[in-house]
Structures are given as C-alpha cells and as structure tokens.
Amino acid sequence: MTDIQTPDLSTPTTPDRRAVVVPDKPALEGLETKWGERWKADDTYKFDRTQPREKVYSIDTPPPTVSGSLHVGHVFSYTHTDLIARFQRMTGKAVFYPMGWDDNGLPTERRVQNYYGVRCDPSLPYNPDFTPPEKPDPKKQVPVDRPNFVKLCEALAEEDETVFESLFNTLGLSVDWSLAYTTVGPRAQTISQRAFLRNFARGEAYLQEAPTVWDVTDQTAVAQAEIEAREYPGHYHRVAFHRPDGEPVHIETTRPELIPAVVALIAHPDDERYQPLFGTTVTSPIFGVEIPVVAHHAAEMEKGAGIAMCCTFGDLTDVMWWRELQLPVRTVVGRDGRLHRETPAWLTDGAAATAYAELAGKTIFSAREAMVGLLRESGDLDGEPTPTTRMANFYERGDKPLEIVATRQWYLRNGGRDRELRQEMLDHGTEITWLPAHMKHRFDNWVGGLNGDWLISRQRFFGIPFPVWYPLDADGEPDYDHPLLPSEAELPIDPSTDAPHGYDESQRGKPGGFAGDPDVMDTWATSSLTPHIAGGWSVDDDLFGRVFPMDLCTQAHEIIRTWLFSRVVRAHFENGVTPWTHAMLSGWILDPNRKKMSKSKGNAVVPTDILEKFGADAVRWRAAAVRPGMDSPFDETQMKVGRRLAMKVLNASKFVLGSVGATNPTASAVAEQVDVALIGRLAGVITKATEAFEAYDYTGALEAIEKFFWEFCDDYLELVKERAYAEDGGPATDSARAALALALHVQLRLLAPYLPYVTEEVWSWWQDGSVHLAAWPTSTDLGAAGAADGSMIDAVASALTGIRGAKSQAKVSMRAELSRVEIGGPEALVAAARQAESDLRQAGKITGELVFTPGDGDELTVAAELAEATPAS
RNA sequence: GGGCGUAUAGCUCAGUCGGCUAGAGCGCACGCUUCACACGCGUGAGGUCACAGGUUCGAGCCCUGUUACGCCCACCA
Numbered sequence: 001m002t003d004i005q006t007p008d009l010s011t012p013t014t015p016d017r018r019a020v021v022v023p024d025k026p027a028l029e030g031l032e033t034k035w036g037e038r039w040k041a042d043d044t045y046k047f048d049r050t051q052p053r054e055k056v057y058s059i060d061t062p063p064p065t066v067s068g069s070l071h072v073g074h075v076f077s078y079t080h081t082d083l084i085a086r087f088q089r090m091t092g093k094a095v096f097y098p099m100g101w102d103d104n105g106l107p108t109e110r111r112v113q114n115y116y117g118v119r120c121d122p123s124l125p126y127n128p129d130f131t132p133p134e135k136p137d138p139k140k141q142v143p144v145d146r147p148n149f150v151k152l153c154e155a156l157a158e159e160d161e162t163v164f165e166s167l168f169n170t171l172g173l174s175v176d177w178s179l180a181y182t183t184v185g186p187r188a189q190t191i192s193q194r195a196f197l198r199n200f201a202r203g204e205a206y207l208q209e210a211p212t213v214w215d216v217t218d219q220t221a222v223a224q225a226e227i228e229a230r231e232y233p234g235h236y237h238r239v240a241f242h243r244p245d246g247e248p249v250h251i252e253t254t255r256p257e258l259i260p261a262v263v264a265l266i267a268h269p270d271d272e273r274y275q276p277l278f279g280t281t282v283t284s285p286i287f288g289v290e291i292p293v294v295a296h297h298a299a300e301m302e303k304g305a306g307i308a309m310c311c312t313f314g315d316l317t318d319v320m321w322w323r324e325l326q327l328p329v330r331t332v333v334g335r336d337g338r339l340h341r342e343t344p345a346w347l348t349d350g351a352a353a354t355a356y357a358e359l360a361g362k363t364i365f366s367a368r369e370a371m372v373g374l375l376r377e378s379g380d381l382d383g384e385p386t387p388t389t390r391m392a393n394f395y396e397r398g399d400k401p402l403e404i405v406a407t408r409q410w411y412l413r414n415g416g417r418d419r420e421l422r423q424e425m426l427d428h429g430t431e432i433t434w435l436p437a438h439m440k441h442r443f444d445n446w447v448g449g450l451n452g453d454w455l456i457s458r459q460r461f462f463g464i465p466f467p468v469w470y471p472l473d474a475d476g477e478p479d480y481d482h483p484l485l486p487s488e489a490e491l492p493i494d495p496s497t498d499a500p501h502g503y504d505e506s507q508r509g510k511p512g513g514f515a516g517d518p519d520v521m522d523t524w525a526t527s528s529l530t531p532h533i534a535g536g537w538s539v540d541d542d543l544f545g546r547v548f549p550m551d552l553c554t555q556a557h558e559i560i561r562t563w564l565f566s567r568v569v570r571a572h573f574e575n576g577v578t579p580w581t582h583a584m585l586s587g588w589i590l591d592p593n594r595k596k597m598s599k600s601k602g603n604a605v606v607p608t609d610i611l612e613k614f615g616a617d618a619v620r621w622r623a624a625a626v627r628p629g630m631d632s633p634f635d636e637t638q639m640k641v642g643r644r645l646a647m648k649v650l651n652a653s654k655f656v657l658g659s660v661g662a663t664n665p666t667a668s669a670v671a672e673q674v675d676v677a678l679i680g681r682l683a684g685v686i687t688k689a690t691e692a693f694e695a696y697d698y699t700g701a702l703e704a705i706e707k708f709f710w711e712f713c714d715d716y717l718e719l720v721k722e723r724a725y726a727e728d729g730g731p732a733t734d735s736a737r738a739a740l741a742l743a744l745h746v747q748l749r750l751l752a753p754y755l756p757y758v759t760e761e762v763w764s765w766w767q768d769g770s771v772h773l774a775a776w777p778t779s780t781d782l783g784a785a786g787a788a789d790g791s792m793i794d795a796v797a798s799a800l801t802g803i804r805g806a807k808s809q810a811k812v813s814m815r816a817e818l819s820r821v822e823i824g825g826p827e828a829l830v831a832a833a834r835q836a837e838s839d840l841r842q843a844g845k846i847t848g849e850l851v852f853t854p855g856d857g858d859e860l861t862v863a864a865e866l867a868e869a870t871p872a873s
Numbered sequence: 874g875g876g877c878g879u880a881u882a883g884c885u886c887a888g889u890c891g892g893c894u895a896g897a898g899c900g901c902a903c904g905c906u907u908c909a910c911a912c913g914c915g916u917g918a919g920g921u922c923a924c925a926g927g928u929u930c931g932a933g934c935c936c937u938g939u940u941a942c943g944c945c946c947a948c949c950a
Contacts (some may be wrong), residue, residue, distance in 0.1 A: 232949075442944090
C-alpha cells in the first residue's frame with residue numbers, strides 16, 4: 001500500500017523531546033471512541049483500489065444475519081479475521097476488507113412478523129397508507145401486502161445494521177465501511193439475477209417438478225443443506241395388509257396416516273419370508289386399494305417387520321423407491337401440512353371414501369389419531385402402538401418434521417447428480433488451505449454425500465425474485481418450458497411488478513398473457529455470491545479483477561456445507577476458479593459447562609457488556625488466544641489478563657517515553673552488551689511472529705510477542721532504568737535509551753493487530769500517522785544489534801531473579817540494600833552476568849561487594865546479604 | 874452406522890524433528906505502600922502428560938487397541 005510508512009531508524013526520528021507528549025495518567029477508558037472517530041475521519045482503513053491483484057489482500061467477510069443478535073462468538077471470530085487483515089495491511093498489502101449484511105430471507109421475515117405483529121399476504125393489493133400496528137399482538141398478526149411487508153423488512157434490517165456496525169467499530173475491526181454491502185439491496189439483486197440468467201443459459205440452473213422436502217410451517221421448499229436430523233418421538237403401529245387369500249401381511253409404520261398414500265409394499269429380494277409375495281398384490285386396510293408387493297435391495301430385513309410400506313411420500317427412501325420402481329403418485333398431504341380436503345381419485349369407492357372423510361382436512365397429527373381409530377375398529381391394528389424415538393428431518397429453523405411434496409422448483413447443479421461435477425468440486429477443495437487442516441474433511445464429507453442438486457427457490461416474500469415470467473396459454477396455464485427472460489441490462493427486475501418484453505401489465509394473469517415466477521431465491525443462493533457482490537462482479541469489473549479470487553474466507557465451521565460450498569459452486573460456474581486460497585474456520589464459545597452459547601439457552605453473554613467492562617483491546621487479546629477451529633469456554637478472568645496487558649503497554653510506554661525520555665529509536669546507538677542482547681532477542685521475536693502470522697497462526701505470534709514484552713518490562717526495564725535515567729551518562733545512557741525506544745517502537749507495531757487502541761494511543765504520543773499504517777517490523781529495523789546472540793540476557797535475568805528471591809525470602813522491600821552478593825554457577829553464565837555488573841548493582845541496590853565466582857553446577861546461583869541498615873521484617 | 878477432533882497443573886492452554894529435571898498465564902500461598910503501573914510488583918508451591926500394550930538407547934509426541942467428551946454426515950418402515 002502506498003501510504004505504509006517504512007521507518008528509517010538509522011537516524012533519530014524524534015529529535016525534539018518536547019514534541020513527545022505523554023499524559024500523566026494514561027487510561028484505557030475512552031480510547032475506543034477517540035480512535036474510532038479518528039480512524040473514520042482519516043479513512044485509515046480505506047482500500048486502495050489502484051493496486052494490482054498481487055499487492056492486494058482480499059477477504060470474503062461473513063455477512064452476519066442482521067435479524068439475529070451478535071454474541072461473543074461473533075466478537076471472537078470477527079476479531080480473528082481482523083488480526084489477519086491488520087497484519088497484511090502492515091506488510092504493505094492493500095487490504096480489501098468489506099462488511100456485508102445478510103438481511104435477506106426468512107430470518108428477517110420472522111423478525112419483522114414478531115417485531116411489528118404482521119403477516120405477509122401476497123394476495124392483498126398494495127396499500128400506500130399502511131402503517132404497522134402500534135402494539136404488536138403476536139397471536140393476531142395483521143395481514144399486510146407484499147410491498148409493504150418488504151418495506152418493513154428493509155427498515156428493520158437497516159436499524160439492526162446500525163447497531164451491528166457500532167459494535168464492530170467498538171471492537172476495532174479495520175473494515176473499510178465504504179465497501180459495505182447487503183444481500184438484498186439493488187446490487188445484490190442485479191448480481192444474483194445476472195448470475196442466475198447465466199446459469200440458466202448454460203444449463204446449470206433448471207426448473208423441475210419433483211418431490212421436494214417441504215416445511216409446512218413456513219410453507220416453502222427447503223434445501224438439503226438446511227435440513228437437520230433430530231430425535232422425534234412417535235409410535236410403531238403394526239398394521240395388517242391383506243392377501244387375496246385373506247391372510248394378513250403385517251407392516252410396521254410410524255405414519256399410519258399415510259396408508260391412503262401407499263403405492264407398494266417393499267421387502268429385500270433375499271428375504272425368504274416375503275419372496276413368495278413378490279409379484280402379487282395385497283389390499284390396504286380400510287381403503288381396500290390394491291397394492292403390489294415388490295423387491296428392492298434398499299429394504300432392510302431387520303428393520304420393523306422387514307417389509308415396508310412405500311407411500312408418496314413419507315421419506316426420502318420412498319422417493320428413491322418411487323423413482324427406481326416407477327411407482328404411481330398418490331399424494332394425500334398438502335402444502336399446508338393437512339390431508340387433502342377432496343377425496344383422492346383412487347379412494348372413491350364407497351367404503352374408502354367414507355373412511356377418507358374422517359381424515360380429510362386434518363393435520364398430520366390429528367389424521368394419525370383418526371387413522372389409528374379406524375384401524376382399531378376394523379381390527380387391522382395388531383396390538384397397541386409402541387412408543388419409539390426416531391430421527392426425523394427438520395428445517396434447521398423449524399419445529400415440525402418436514403414433509404415431502406411434489407412441487408416445481410428451481411435447481412442449480414452442484415454435483416449431487418453428476419459424478420464429474422462432484423469431482424470438480426472436490427478438486428476445488430484441495431486448492432484451499434484449510435485452517436485448521438482437518439476442516440477439509442467436513443467439505444469432502446458433505447460433497448461426497450450430496451444426494452441431489454441444489455434447490456434454490458423458496459416460496460417466500462423477502463428475497464431476490466427469480467427474473468423469470470411464463471407465457472400463459474389460451475387456458476391461462478403457464479408454459480414452464482418457455483420462460484420469458486429479461487436482458488441483463490434491465491436488471492434488477494421484479495416479475496411481480498415488471499412486465500416482460502412484448503407484453504404489458506394488463507396481460508398479467510390473463511389467457512395469452514404472462515405470469516411472473518412467484519418465488520424468491522434462497523438466502524444461500526444470494527450469499528453464495530458474496531465475493532461477486534462485494535467485489536463488484538459485472539458492475540465494476542476493474543475492482544473485481546483486483547480482488548478476485550480472494551485470499552481469505554473466514555466463517556463458522558457449521559456452515560461449510562452451505563455458505564462455503566455454495567460459493568465454490570458459483571465461482572466454479574461463473575469464473576472457473578476456487579474463490580479463495582485460504583479458509584479459516586472459527587470454533588465456538590462455550591459456557592462454563594462447555595455447552596455452546598446461544599441466546600435460546602439463556603447462557604449467552606452480551607458483547608457490549610464485556611467490551612464496556614474490559615475494553616476492546618482486552619476482549620481482542622482474549623479472542624486472539626483461541627486458535628482457528630478451537631472451541632473455547634468463555635471466561636471473564638481471562639479478559640482481566642488482557643486488560644492488564646493493555647494497561648501495561650500504557651504504563652511501560654509512559655515510563656520509557658516520559659520519565660526516561662527514551663524517544664530516539666536509533667539502532668546505531670545500541671552499544672552496551674545487555675542492550676545489544678535485548679535487540680538480538682527482539683530480532684528472533686520478529687522472525688517468529690512474522691512466520692506465525694504468515695501461517696495464519698495469530699495465537700503463536702502473540703505468544704512470542706507477549707513473552708518478550710513481559711520480560712522487557714519485568715527484567716530489562718528494571719535492569720537498565722538507572723543507567724537510562726542518568727542525566728549525563730554518556731554513551732552507556734545513550735545505548736540504553738536507544739534500545740528502549742527501539743524496542744518500544746518495534747513492540748508497538750507487533751502488538752498493533754491485537755491491541756489497536758492502546759498501541760495507537762501510545763504511537764500518537766511520539767510518532768506521526770497511525771501505527772496501523774506503519775510497516776510491520778523487520779530485522780533491518782534493528783541494525784547490527786539485530787544480528788546479536790540474545791542469550792546472555794537470560795543469565796542476567798536469572799541473576800536478577802536470584803537477587804529478588806533473596807529479598808523476597810527475607811520478606812523485605814525490593815528497595816532494601818544488599819551488602820554483599822555472590823553470583824556462582826557455570827562459567828559461561830557467570831561471565832554473561834558479569835557483563836551487566838553495573839546494571840545488576842544498581843537494579844539490586846547492592847551497596848557492598850558484588851562477586852562473580854565461576855564454579856560447577858548447571859544453574860546460576862545467587863547468595864545475598866542484607867545491609868545492616870536495612871531492617872529485616 | 875460413516876467421518877473428524879480433543880484428553881498435559883484446580884482452570885485456560887503451549888509443548889517444533891522423538892532428546893537434559895514437561896512449560897506459560899490465571900487461580901492459590903507467602904511477601905512488598907517500588908520514585909511507569911496496587912487495574913501494581915516480587916518469590917514460591919502445584920503434574921500417574923486419559924488408560925493398556927508396542928516400537929526405540931530414549932515416548933507427552935510414533936504405532937495398535939480402549940475409554941471419556943465434543944463436532945460433522947447419514948438414519949422417519
């Protein structure tokens with residue numbers, strides 16, 4: 001980046017001490033506001049879009065669902081991304097770090113429904129004077145037309161976005177807010193619709209009528225990726241079907257209400273019990289429908305009675321049987337989760353029709369009860385239903401088991417039905433560096449287990465509409481085989497309000513006219529394009545060429561199958577590439593009982609509270625201690641430790657720059673042995689931290705930096721402060737001051753990604769510009785001393801520890817004077833300690849003799865005598 | 874059922890290529906009103922590296938098996 005400042009430390013950078021302004025009582029309070037405003041005013045994190053791709057570091061930031069609330073887990077994982085962003089920025093990259101808001105889709109609809117107490121009814125005409133109810137009554141939601149409902153969604157999402165932005169700013173994310181995008185705004189609409197049109201033109205998107213997993217609560221189709229299996233209580237019912245000779249064939253089912261939908265009984269071809277029945281028919285109980293008995297290898301002999309009733313459709317196995325055995329369709333469950341009110345054609349016989357009337361229009365649950373009653377009366381129920389717990393599929397946000405309903409939906413190919421494409425998807429996975437590496441298994445596992453293409457249409461309201469109309473024939477029936485499409489230049493369009501070419505609005509819904517596709521795209525169908533939306537694909541191709549494919553995607557591991565995979569699919573079709581080189585997965589923040597924090601469990605910690613209590617730097621420090629993919633229990637005591645570090649940075653800096661007046665980080669002035677060793681040690685820290693950061697190991701980098709910092713404060717600073725203080729100390733004082741200033745200059749930059757506020761505060765005391773635009777330190781900053789062996793400082797530090805230990809054991813103040821100190825141990829260590837003789841004498845308050853006695857052993861030993869003037873406790 | 878991860882001090886975690894007596898912070902104990910910091914400083918105690926077996930001169934680390942906890946996927950007869 002052009003405005004990164006590479007320091008020239010060969011000459012003094014701050015010659016005038018009066019230019020250094022150190023506050024008397026530095027404090028952490030208020031730093032977030034002070035520097036947050038400054039960074040905003042100065043555009044500190046603005047992306048430099050003049051840079052070529054190789055000088056750019058681009059990040060595909062997860063757009064949070066604005067209808068939810070942010071919790072500590074978000075705070076941690078977004079901090080992880082920011083650590084990488086700040087490091088890359090300091091190494092000279094132009095960092096493309098946008099923020100997105102996922103305001104599209106069902107979560108926002110639900111929040112609007114609850115917040116305003118309304119319900120979308122798309123059949124209502126637009127009411128320009130609509131205002132939401134003053135007091136929402138969750139039990140009596142007011143019906144509202146679709147345009148107004150969408151307006152409410154947009155308004156509430158915007159409110160939520162403001163709150164989120166404020167939190168992210170307090171946290172210190174170095175996002176370029178001018179790059180912010182939403183997943184439902186005009187740009188997202190244009191890009192989603194354009195990508196869809198191109199997918200359609202290439203045959204990657206297609207419309208198909210097929211059995212679909214369906215949520216009866218929200219009345220929409222649901223994709224495989226949004227399904228989760230949960231335990232669900234039910235009962236086994238042992239039910240008799242009847243052979244022509246009158247003998248019963250018992251099956252077991254948990255769903256007796258589907259008996260009117262039975263199309264076959266199926267057993268395994270090797271099952272000797274049922275082999276005689278294959279090719280014959282039986283009749284269903286109650287309804288007397290003739291049902292074939294057939295063989296299929298997927299039937300399991302051990303399960304239930306060993307023979308299954310196949311209905312259209314009870315589960316995905318039924319769908320497979322129906323398809324492979326070419327069975328008829330007999331649907332009884334409607335989209336509203338109730339049994340059809342009209343008597344199905346195959347049940348029109350007198351007795352069957354009478355029985356079906358008992359079920360018609362009932363919910364699945366009530367129909368099941370009624371059916372059990374009928375079976376009991378007819379004697380076809382063998383024994384009583386026995387309780388069982390089985391796994392059932394649920395929409396991840398739903399609370400009723402999913403049904404399977406035949407509907408017409410849009411699909412996007414994803415390898416689920418195409419071996420070659422599936423392999424290409426797996427190949428993309430190998431091109432990503434997974435952090436941690438084992439997360440790749442999740443991706444491979446998911447892609448390998450796909451059982452169909454990606455269902456992208458939803459029968460909902462707040463989302464991006466499909467840019468498609470259908471011509472209506474003379475009977476007013478849509479011709480789905482010849483959809484009408486807009487040109488790309490017309491996008492975005494809404495087929496419910498815009499008319500297709502060659503038609504006008506008066507022909508909507510009329511025979512010979514047209515009808516708009518009523519569906520919207522699934523939220524993942526839009527968010528699968530976040531690199532394209534953020535990067536300006538097709539609307540700002542100059543920008544897109546500079547940022548795509550991206551360097552990093554960061555996200556939670558549970559959405560590898562949705563967000564991560566779907567972006568791989570879209571980038572594959574649209575650009576023929578893998579969308580990023582690195583994927584960094586975050587773990588979870590657990591409560592003290594090691595359970596995942598979630599609002600619904602009431603164990604979530606509100607992020608604004610902890611930011612307020614400990615400060616952003618402290619919270620970030622704690623987040624940085626959690627490696628990618630690792631879960632971590634939330635622990636306030638750890639936040640305190642981060643806060644202590646931030647305070648220490650303030651106080652140590654105040655001391656170095658203020659009292660000592662060490663403000664010239666001049667490498668060439670570092671001459672004394674201890675000072676040289678310190679700088680030599682620092683060179684190793686720079687190397688280690690840089691290598692760790694380059695491997696995305698921000699935790700390892702922090703460990704090295706922090707360890708050095710504490711030793712710098714506790715040992716080095718204590719050791720040299722008298723020498724550095726000296727009014728006319730000559731070269732020895734100059735050396736200490738130069739080393740202190742240089743070490744501080746480097747350490748502030750090393751700590752800047754972790755503690756952006758406190759490092760910026762200190763930086764402002766004595767340097768121009770922002771520390772966040774300063775160059776990441778390198779060993780060349782350190783001059784000749786950087787090449788020195790730092791190990792002698794260990795011997796000096798352990799001598800100092802020995803001296804302190806003697807005082808501590810005697811229970812006297814560290815200021816207590818010593819009349820005699822003898823340092824012994826291995827010759828090399830004693831000699832090393834001796835090189836700091838003068839510093840040790842001053843730091844240890846040794847008024848008498850200090851003797852160095854090389855000898856045996858493998859550790860430095862210190863024997864000390866208290867001066868008589870000092871009273872022992 | 875398939876896949877993955879974790880297990881080291883009371884707690885949270887490091888532990889590189891297998892190599893001296895296994896480390897850090899917190900907490901705890903004992904001290905210190907120290908002229909940068911009491912939102913502080915110093916010193917110290919604290920370990921059957923989950924279990925069993927194997928390889929090796931040598932295993933926290935490698936191999937085999939077991940247990941516990943957690944996660945992903947599949948599972949509606």
